[in-house]
Amino acid sequence: MHASLILAGTGFEAARQLAGQTDPRLARMHGHSFRVLARADTTHTDMPTLEAALGDAIAPLDYTLLNDCVFDAGDLSIARGIAERLPMPVTLMLRGAPDRGVVVDNGTALAWLDTGFEAAHHLPHVPAGHKCGRLHGHGFGVRLVADAQAADASAIERAWLPLRARLHHRYLNDIEGLANPTSEVLAAWLFGQLAPALPGLKWVEVRETHTAGSQFDGKVFRIWKEQRFESATPFGENGQYTGHSYLIRLMLSGDLDRTMGWLLDFGDVKDRFKPLYRQLDHNPLDKLAGVRDGHSASVAEWVHAHLSPLVPELSRIDIMENDDRGASLTFRHDMHWPLVQR
Ligand SMILES: Nc1nc2c(c(=O)[nH]1)N=C([C@H](O)[C@H](O)COP(=O)(O)OP(=O)(O)OP(=O)(O)O)CN2
Secondary structure (H helix, E strand, C coil): CCEEEEEEEEEEEEEECCCCCCCHHHHCCEEEEEEEEEEEECCCCCHHHHHHHHHHHHHHHCCEEHHHHCCCCCHHHHHHHHHHHCCCCCEEEEEEECCEEEEEECCEEEEEEEEEEEEEECCCCCCCCCHHHCCEEEEEEEEEEEECCCCCHHHHHHHHHHHHHHHCCCEHHHCCCCCCCCHHHHHHHHHHHHCCCCCCEEEEEEEEECCEEEEECCCCEEEEEEEEEEEEEEECCCCEEEEEEEEEEEEEEECCECCCCECCCHHHHHHHHHHHHHHHCCCEHHHCCCCCCCCHHHHHHHHHHHHCCCCCCEEEEEEEEECCEEEEEECCHHHCCCCCCC
């Protein structure tokens, strides 16, 4: 059993003043480029319908002073208002500032903060010659997600900053609990350190490189590996093609290998995917052997059919045509929430 989902994104420009916030700057008139991403099940809608409905829902907010349009101009209230104006059920992510936002879904609300730190590390258990065995470092991205009833992005930030001070510009292997600082170990460590200070913490994401990272929600480990491919796809009724710079995100969930401290080496995910990647990249997607058509959802099904025997932990495949359009197939119920999408 899997769920087939579509993603449609858009944005709007608006000004607002927010009273009663801990950050006094928010009481001043200010403005944002808001970003909205809606995810819907294909049993309820299709892409043109979702895109049109999303456009109609944000139109009354675009280039306005939000306080004139809505009773509460906070992210949560705006996101709920947009979701309510859509005729189909959606999970809706609203980014109110470059580093923060909310997610609403059928009465549930989450607040998230994107942050990060820069640090050095090495992975002591990798086989000889593996590049991650050498001393190296990353600008680690961190996304922290909490129940919006318990914490907003400012509260998340307050809980996070002392922890960041312990990590930023450090050699991670020296920190207690991080002797083997894989993304997975880091995500679990961060979750354990933050949970007491941050009521309602839901999950932690660690983006180790531009293409790979991990999530931990207190129970389940998930990792992702992303790649880009440049391909043609049918467009319109008359046999024309168009093209996209696609992003494919392979998400895995499962138990950690206790010695390695990871679910599966990101490099192994990439290697097992490589034969399929070669067929996708710089090709017309509707000509893949066995594909239903050249559209993102059927390409994701095609990837799943070929890759899941090689990667049994494969739990979700996202294929984005661009930032505003994509498909997502999930093969496990608990892959519903984590959005990853920037
Ligand atoms: N499951 C995990 N696998 C790997 C981890 C990890 O923490 N968990 N870490 C590493 C390395 O530290 C490495 O820095 C990141 O690996 P990788 O994605 O292979 O890095 P690249 O930038 O080379 O990948 P591209 O595909 O070229 O973008 C290894 N594995």
